[in-house]
Amino acid sequence: MPKSLSSVLSCIEHERLEFELIEVRTRGQYLTRLRSISRYEQAEWDRREREALSSLVDHELEHGCNG
Ligand SMILES: [Zn+2]
Numbered sequence: 286m287p288k289s290l291s292s293v294l295s296c297i298e299h300e301r302l303e304f305e306l307i308e309v310r311t312r313g314q315y316l317t318r319l320r321s322i323s324r325y326e327q328a329e330w331d332r333r334e335r336e337a338l339s340s341l342v343d344h345e346l347e348h349g350c351n352g
Pocket residue numbers: 296297298299344345348349350351
């Protein structure tokens with residue numbers, strides 16, 4: 286990708302990871318409202334959210350794009 290283009294566009298990988306985090310959060314919150322989920326399910330969603338968040342933070346640190 287030419288430099289002129291990449292400086293205009295934001296980091297695609299960062300966007301993807303951010304989107305994943307939002308999706309996990311939204312789906313988790315939606316399920317919680319829809320019905321009472323078990324403690325196990327809640328822990329599973331918490332785990333997924335933490336994973337998505339740490340992927341995003343790791344990428345920011347490695348890539349230095351920070352959004
Ligand atoms: Zn990046």
